[in-house]
Amino acid sequence: xxxxxxxxxxxxxxxxxxxxxxxxxxxxxxxxxxxxxxxxxxxxxxxxxxxxxxxxxxxxxxxxxxxxxxxxxxxxxxxxxxxxxxxxxxxxxxxxxxxxxxxxxxxxxxxxxxxxxxxxxxxxxxxxxxxxxxxxxxxxxxxxxxxxxxxxxxxxxxxxxxxxxxxxxxxxxxxxxxxxxxxxxxxxxxxxxxxxxxxxxxxxxxxxxxxxxxxxxxxxxxxxxxxxxxxxxxxxxxxxxxxxxxxxxxxxxxxxxxxxxxxxxxxxxxxxxxxxxxxxxxxxxxxxxxxxxxxxxxxxxxxxxxxxxxxxxxxxxxxxxxxxxxxxxxxxxxxxxxxxxxxxx
Numbered sequence: 001x002x003x004x005x006x007x008x009x010x011x012x013x014x015x016x017x018x019x020x021x022x023x024x025x026x027x028x029x030x031x032x033x034x035x036x037x038x039x040x041x042x043x044x045x046x047x048x049x050x051x052x053x054x055x056x057x058x059x060x061x062x063x064x065x066x067x068x069x070x071x072x073x074x075x076x077x078x079x080x081x082x083x084x085x086x087x088x089x090x091x092x093x094x095x096x097x098x099x100x101x102x103x104x105x106x107x108x109x110x111x112x113x114x115x116x117x118x119x120x121x122x123x124x125x126x127x128x129x130x131x132x133x134x135x136x137x138x139x140x141x142x143x144x145x146x147x148x149x150x151x152x153x154x155x156x157x158x159x160x161x162x163x164x165x166x167x168x169x170x171x172x173x174x175x176x177x178x179x180x181x182x183x184x185x186x187x188x189x190x191x192x193x194x195x196x197x198x199x200x201x202x203x204x205x206x207x208x209x210x211x212x213x214x215x216x217x218x219x220x221x222x223x224x225x226x227x228x229x230x231x232x233x234x235x236x237x238x239x240x241x242x243x244x245x246x247x248x249x250x251x252x253x254x255x256x257x258x259x260x261x262x263x264x265x266x267x268x269x270x271x272x273x274x275x276x277x278x279x280x281x282x283x284x285x286x287x288x289x290x291x292x293x294x295x296x297x298x299x300x301x302x303x304x305x306x307x308x309x310x311x312x313x314x315x316x317x318x319x320x321x322x323x324x325x326x327x328x329x330x331x332x333x334x335x336x337x338x339x340x341x342x343x344x345x
Contacts (some may be wrong), residue, residue: 098117157237171230
């Protein structure tokens with residue numbers, strides 16, 4: 001028996017099987033590498049953000065692995081399970097976005113919270129309905145194709161369009177609240193720059209504003225992931241008749257979004273780590289010599305400066321940040337005056 005050195009030109013099926021399985025396996029391996037390298041950066045995250053980040057990456061990673069196994073072993077029930085895992089990974093992203101909006105609105109806007117909750121539940125429910133109606137059909141020896149129950153075929157396009165619309169909703173909400181925050185940041189920076197301040201106070205406030213800027217940059221960068229996901233849901237429907245393009249959009253898109261997600265989250269982790277290191281510096285390093293000030297005042301000299309925060313209230317020099325700060329995104333002190341920030345609640 002003789003065999004040729006190259007792949008036969010008429011064997012399109014073999015090339016398609018190799019390409020699709022390579023995409024799914026590469027998606028799993030790349031996301032696993034991303035997860036392993038990203039875990040050390042999570043130690044400075046709040047617990048809620050840490051859990052949601054793990055849920056997002058792990059479930060999307062497992063969905064690619066399950067699809068690879070279904071192609072090479074048994075189509076069912078692996079195809080439906082992979083679909084559900086993909087939905088859970090997307091749900092982790094949506095919950096992360098909702099948490100950010102919840103914090104950006106200072107936890108007051110219950111109407112927005114209800115809107116996001118209902119939208120997420122409806123979209124996840126429709127997506128899972130489609131997954132439950134999904135079966136795998138072996139179209140090639142190492143390739144399974146998804147097939148929806150004809151009586152429930154509407155669940156496929158409807159779940160995709162609902163997911164795209166949900167991402168668009170999160171984009172609009174992020175832009176709305178971020179615009180308010182950036183405008184307040186400009187007002188606060190102008191107010192602080194125009195006032196007289198000493199270097200002992202500039203460093204704590206600068207660190208506080210630096211953490212705020214890092215958080216807002218995090219939120220703005222996450223819009224790229226939302227746009228990528230929205231495009232993925234739309235293109236998945238448009239290219240559903242082409243197996244290679246379909247799997248490339250779904251699982252190649254996972255790699256892209258995870259790379260974007262982890263890149264800006266790592267930058268955010270570095271900012272939080274710097275802020276944590278700043279807090280570890282004794283407060284006395286940045287505080288004026290109070291004993292000498294007392295002696296000067298007792299001797300009738302001009303009293304020391306009256307240190308105040310940017311909202312006009314006296315600053316507690318024993319703490320690295322103003323004691324009357326409110327909580328803002330990702331459980332972080334915000335330097336904005338209460339009278340200004342309340343407009344965006």
